[in-house]
Amino acid sequence: MIVRPRKEDHLVIGKYTGKVIIGVGLLMLIPLATSIGFAEWDTAIDFIVAIMACFIFGYGLQVVCRTAKDLSWSHGLVVASGSWFFATALGALPHFLSGHAGSYLDTLFDVMSGYTTTGLYLLQDLDHVSMGLNMWRHLLTYAGGQGIVVIALTFLFKGTAGAYKVYVGEGKDERLLPNVIHTARAIWLVSLTWLGIGTLFLGVRGMMLGQGPVRAFFHGLWVFMGAWSTGGFAPQSYNTFWFHDIGYEVICIVIMIAGSFNFALHWAMWTGNRKEIRKNVETISFFVTLSIVTMVTTFFLAKANVYPDAMSLFRKVFYQLASGHTTTGFSTIYARSFVTQWGPVGLILTTVAMAIGASACSTGGGIKGIRMGVISKALLQDIRRMISPESAVIMEKYHHIRDTWLDDGLVRGAMTVTIAYLTLYAVGTIIGTLYGYPLEQAAFEMVSAASNTGLSCGVTSPFMPAVMKVTFILGMWLGRLEFMSVFALIGYGYAVVRGK
Amino acid sequence: MRIRTLLMVLVAAVFFVAASVSVALAQVAFPPNNPSSTELVNRMNVPGDITKGLFWNGKTVTFHGEAIGEVMIRGDYAWVHLNDDAYMEKNVEEGAKLAGYNSGMAVWVPAALTKTVDTYGDYKHEGSIVEITGTFNAACKEHGGDMDIHATSLKVLRVGHVVDDPVPAWKAALAAGLMLLAGGLYWLERRTRNRINPHRGV
Numbered sequence: 197m198i199v200r201p202r203k204e205d206h207l208v209i210g211k212y213t214g215k216v217i218i219g220v221g222l223l224m225l226i227p228l229a230t231s232i233g234f235a236e237w238d239t240a241i242d243f244i245v246a247i248m249a250c251f252i253f254g255y256g257l258q259v260v261c262r263t264a265k266d267l268s269w270s271h272g273l274v275v276a277s278g279s280w281f282f283a284t285a286l287g288a289l290p291h292f293l294s295g296h297a298g299s300y301l302d303t304l305f306d307v308m309s310g311y312t313t314t315g316l317y318l319l320q321d322l323d324h325v326s327m328g329l330n331m332w333r334h335l336l337t338y339a340g341g342q343g344i345v346v347i348a349l350t351f352l353f354k355g356t357a358g359a360y361k362v363y364v365g366e367g368k369d370e371r372l373l374p375n376v377i378h379t380a381r382a383i384w385l386v387s388l389t390w391l392g393i394g395t396l397f398l399g400v401r402g403m404m405l406g407q408g409p410v411r412a413f414f415h416g417l418w419v420f421m422g423a424w425s426t427g428g429f430a431p432q433s434y435n436t437f438w439f440h441d442i443g444y445e446v447i448c449i450v451i452m453i454a455g456s457f458n459f460a461l462h463w464a465m466w467t468g469n470r471k472e473i474r475k476n477v478e479t480i481s482f483f484v485t486l487s488i489v490t491m492v493t494t495f496f497l498a499k500a501n502v503y504p505d506a507m508s509l510f511r512k513v514f515y516q517l518a519s520g521h522t523t524t525g526f527s528t529i530y531a532r533s534f535v536t537q538w539g540p541v542g543l544i545l546t547t548v549a550m551a552i553g554a555s556a557c558s559t560g561g562g563i564k565g566i567r568m569g570v571i572s573k574a575l576l577q578d579i580r581r582m583i584s585p586e587s588a589v590i591m592e593k594y595h596h597i598r599d600t601w602l603d604d605g606l607v608r609g610a611m612t613v614t615i616a617y618l619t620l621y622a623v624g625t626i627i628g629t630l631y632g633y634p635l636e637q638a639a640f641e642m643v644s645a646a647s648n649t650g651l652s653c654g655v656t657s658p659f660m661p662a663v664m665k666v667t668f669i670l671g672m673w674l675g676r677l678e679f680m681s682v683f684a685l686i687g688y689g690y691a692v693v694r695g696k
Numbered sequence: 697m698r699i700r701t702l703l704m705v706l707v708a709a710v711f712f713v714a715a716s717v718s719v720a721l722a723q724v725a726f727p728p729n730n731p732s733s734t735e736l737v738n739r740m741n742v743p744g745d746i747t748k749g750l751f752w753n754g755k756t757v758t759f760h761g762e763a764i765g766e767v768m769i770r771g772d773y774a775w776v777h778l779n780d781d782a783y784m785e786k787n788v789e790e791g792a793k794l795a796g797y798n799s800g801m802a803v804w805v806p807a808a809l810t811k812t813v814d815t816y817g818d819y820k821h822e823g824s825i826v827e828i829t830g831t832f833n834a835a836c837k838e839h840g841g842d843m844d845i846h847a848t849s850l851k852v853l854r855v856g857h858v859v860d861d862p863v864p865a866w867k868a869a870l871a872a873g874l875m876l877l878a879g880g881l882y883w884l885e886r887r888t889r890n891r892i893n894p895h896r897g898v
Contacts, residue, residue, distance in 0.1 A: 237863050241863050242867070244871040248874035248877070255878065259881060293867070296788055296794070297794075320797060321781075321798060323765065323779060324818060324822075325819060405770070406767070440768075502749075508840050511841060530843060658794070
């Protein structure tokens with residue numbers, strides 16, 4: 197029997213959703229200050245409107261939803277997915293008011309893409325967008341990478357057992373420290389340290405490349421945000437192709453690979469456990485799969501004679517594939533070059549890299565390295581069982597912060613989520629092909645959206661059918677929250693209507 | 697006295713001619729590039745066969761577009777990015793209709809030639825429209841496989857200008873109204889917090 201949620205359930209969900217949305221409003225103070233700093237008055241007003249809308253929604257819920265009840269698991273999941281939904285709807289206001297979006301659906305697409313660190317966008321005339329709006333685009337993706345719930349946990353929640361349940365609902369389950377709020381702050385400590393160092397490196401490099409100090413700083417900051425969060429937004433429509441520099445690309449690669457690593461791995465390194473990076477199943481899985489796709493793609497493009505020399509070939513292939521595998525979405529080739537220069541084989545191999553994706557509990561998306569590691573180990577275990585005597589007990593373990601023995605429950609969990617991702621990729625691809633896009637291009641784009649990567653081969657555009665836009669939005673949302681929270685929200689809605 | 701009057705008339709005439717030329721130049725509609733940046737990226741020698749390369753690779757092209765962002769000088773040469781999209785002559789802030797993404801081409805040009813380009817497009821500026829002639833490289837050997845044009849000549853077709861983006865009155869009024877409402881709700885929340893919820897600060 198499905199139990200209809202009681203008034204208290206609605207109140208507790210409303211209360212915590214309101215807190216997260218107030219957090220989103222406070223976050224908009226940064227682009228507001230940027231707009232004021234650059235005397236972009238129209239943009240500044242756009243942000244005031246959006247901030248006030250967030251406050252009205254958030255404080256309105258605080259006034260209406262008064263309760264002392266703490267969160268349960270299902271509440272946590274609903275708050276996480278519900279917060280993302282409302283944060284998207286309200287976070288889209290500055291995009292919409294800027295006049296650069298074709299419709300509100302397009303702005304929802306862009307903001308969901310930002311929060312989920314995807315990086316696809318439908319904003320038009322990006323090269324004439326204000327500094328304030330550019331700050332918001334990149335801040336969205338930086339905040340989304342850490343998790344907007346993590347932000348709220350850090351600043352707005354004051355010690356509640358239920359906080360962990362919202363944290364998990366956002367697709368993160370690592371507890372770096374015993375207290376979840378301390379964990380959220382530890383995530384921020386790591387991220388902000390990287391922000392300072394990464395922006396400095398990119399900014400200085402930008403000045404060496406001929407950028408003025410102000411542009412070099414802001415481009416450095418935004419490119420860092422795009423790389424670390426594995427978001428892939430950049431301030432110019434040319435993306436990181438803008439810089440034409442191998443040094444800038446190397447810095448980007450280091451940041452995006454670091455951003456794609458599990459926060460638990462970062463924390464282990466931070467606290468002195470340096471060996472972890474060599475032993476961790478996710479880093480091993482990442483380097484193995486990245487090496488394989490890079491070698492195969494290089495081989496095919498070398499055969500096709502697309503690039504003039506080995507260095508250019510490796511530089512282009514490794515950058516796009518590292519970007520795809522970390523689910524960042526930066527590129528140094530034109531979107532259509534995937535079709536006209538890389539061809540179907542290049543498209544398919546990049547799709548594979550994106551589909552596997554980054555590490556769990558990182559800023560990245562995709563099936564995740566840990567699941568690939570667990571499934572590979574399980575396969576290995578089965579093969580060993582087959583070739584061993586019947587009486588032999590074959591055990592397999594993997595290392596992620598500590599050694600864990602494989603059991604059926606663990607493998608089933610990894611397989612379930614993997615199958616869910618593959619189904620999502622397949623459904624979106626079918627929808628794309630029904631609209632007439634070639635199979636490999638439809639698959640490339642849907643996998644890019646649902647793995648939160650953001651590379652495009654030209655399918656995504658402001659003129660693509662609305663159904664595909666909605667499909668991609670749902671793909672980004674489901675992919676980022678790893679299904680369970682969104683299913684919990686749907687279940688909650690169903691229980692409200694049909695429960696007894 | 698007569699000479700002074702004559703001089704004044706002369707100055708006025710010069711101003712009039714200059715203003716007329718500026719207005720005329722500002723209204724010039726530029727024909728689409730042939731080839732456009734989209735064509736440069738998309739047109740293959742044999743559709744579907746990447747081994748045969750791109751059609752325009754290695755050919756000399758003449759290309760015009762809005763100088764966007766900034767010039768990045770690298771020694772004797774510089775990178776300039778030219779957008780030949782729907783916003784080349786008028787951007788969204790100036791009221792251009794939305795017509796899709798930006799598109800353009802990266803141009804490698806002698807740095808000395810870029811001195812004539814005084815405005816680069818961004819939120820507050822519509823960049824100068826520049827015409828270049830040079831060789832198109834689908835994957836440039838000199839620049840790590842980048843797609844670019846190595847230009848040998850550069851000409852400014854239209855000087856760029858500052859763009860205004862005034863605040864509409866309705867937007868300012870909306871912001872003021874929402875501020876009042878948000879302030880009221882914040883006050884109400886603070887006032888009623890302790891009365892209803894004994895677990896303050898949760």
